[in-house]
Amino acid sequence: MIYRQHYVVLAMLVLLSVATLLLLAGCPAPEVKEDSPVPPSTTVYITSIGRKKYHQADCPALRKGNIPITIQDAKSLGYTPCKICKAPD
Ligand SMILES: [Zn+2]
Numbered sequence: 001m002i003y004r005q006h007y008v009v010l011a012m013l014v015l016l017s018v019a020t021l022l023l024l025a026g027c028p029a030p031e032v033k034e035d036s037p038v039p040p041s042t043t044v045y046i047t048s049i050g051r052k053k054y055h056q057a058d059c060p061a062l063r064k065g066n067i068p069i070t071i072q073d074a075k076s077l078g079y080t081p082c083k084i085c086k087a088p089d
Contacts, residue, residue, distance in 0.1 A: 038088040040072035044079075052079045059085030 044054040045066040054074040055062050061084045069077075071088060081087035 042071040043068050044071050044074050044087055053082040054079040054087055055082045056085040056087050
């Protein structure tokens with residue numbers, strides 16, 4: 001009998017945990033995945049002409065003469081992330 005009661009409590013705890021998880025999963029979580037910190041030494045690419053945007057290496061907006069630079073330097077020079085290639089912020 002004692003064992004059975006113990007089992008019921010345990011089952012309820014498991015159900016509660018599952019319900020909590022389901023609730024959490026059901027909530028439309030705000031997209032905060034992009035908040036993961038980008039190392040300042042990440043290499044991005046800038047162009048010597050055009051707007052002050054920095055890019056990822058495979059960005060279609062990059063034309064010839066792209067210059068590799070760390071994201072830290074790009075930012076300190078006033079560059080902002082390109083929206084086409086979704087360069088890290
Ligand atoms: Zn780009």
